[in-house]
Amino acid sequence: MLEKVKKSLKESPIVKKGEYNYFVNPISDGVPAMDPEILKELIDVAVKHIDLNVDKIVAIEAMGIHLATALSLATGLPFVIIRKREYGLEGEKEVYQETGYGSSNLYINDLKAGEKILLIDDVVSTGGTLISVIGALKDIGVDIKGVIATIEKGDGKRVVETETGIPIFSIVKIDVIDGEVVIQSTIED
Numbered sequence: 785m786l787e788k789v790k791k792s793l794k795e796s797p798i799v800k801k802g803e804y805n806y807f808v809n810p811i812s813d814g815v816p817a818m819d820p821e822i823l824k825e826l827i828d829v830a831v832k833h834i835d836l837n838v839d840k841i842v843a844i845e846a847m848g849i850h851l852a853t854a855l856s857l858a859t860g861l862p863f864v865i866i867r868k869r870e871y872g873l874e875g876e877k878e879v880y881q882e883t884g885y886g887s888s889n890l891y892i893n894d895l896k897a898g899e900k901i902l903l904i905d906d907v908v909s910t911g912g913t914l915i916s917v918i919g920a921l922k923d924i925g926v927d928i929k930g931v932i933a934t935i936e937k938g939d940g941k942r943v944v945e946t947e948t949g950i951p952i953f954s955i956v957k958i959d960v961i962d963g964e965v966v967i968q969s970t971i972e973d
């Protein structure tokens with residue numbers, strides 16, 4: 785299982801964003817081109833392990849969108865995107881996102897207190913994005929039934945779990961060592 789995912793990650797070029805070692809991969813960047821078999825491997829594992837008794841899938845722009853789309857098609861569940869674009873719709877909630885190499889405002893719409901949701905994103909690294917998004921979702925009062933970050937890099941998963949008290953489901957754990965992606969473990973090990 786996950787053979788194409790692991791091969792793709794091992795082949796990821798690394799670029800420097802300041803001091804940050806950024807891996808470039810179809811899952812996290814849509815570059816190089818995504819082999820749909822990679823997406824299928826990820827979604828098959830997620831469906832096998834995750835409680836899908838939710839009202840909505842919630843994804844974070846940008847690189848949570850293709851994962852939410854694939855999961856939605858596989859499950860029939862609707863999905864909503866936390867956008868980097870402000871709409872000014874009633875009830876819209878602004879969230880400040882900070883990663884290891886940049887920051888952005890995110891905007892949450894069409895989520896109501898009591899809705900059961902599954903949050904999905906591509907990568908957790910410093911944990912900054914998930915910590916702020918989970919905090920905002922808690923403020924809205926949604927019921928976070930699960931959080932998927934398909935790739936955990938470094939100790940981001942632990943940081944988010946410690947900060948939020950919410951378990952993070954990741955599929956592959958990697959590190960960037962000496963300019964290369966090293967696969968540390970997968971959920972299927």
Ligand SMILES: O=P(O)(O)OC[C@H]1O[C@H](OP(=O)(O)OP(=O)(O)O)[C@H](O)[C@@H]1O
Nearest residue numbers: 845846847883884908909910911912913
């Ligand atoms: O754990 P963190 O350090 O917060 O990093 C994880 C975040 O970084 C990327 O978002 P980013 O907004 O940089 O890129 P994207 O728009 O391509 O998703 C990625 O999609 C995650 O949301």
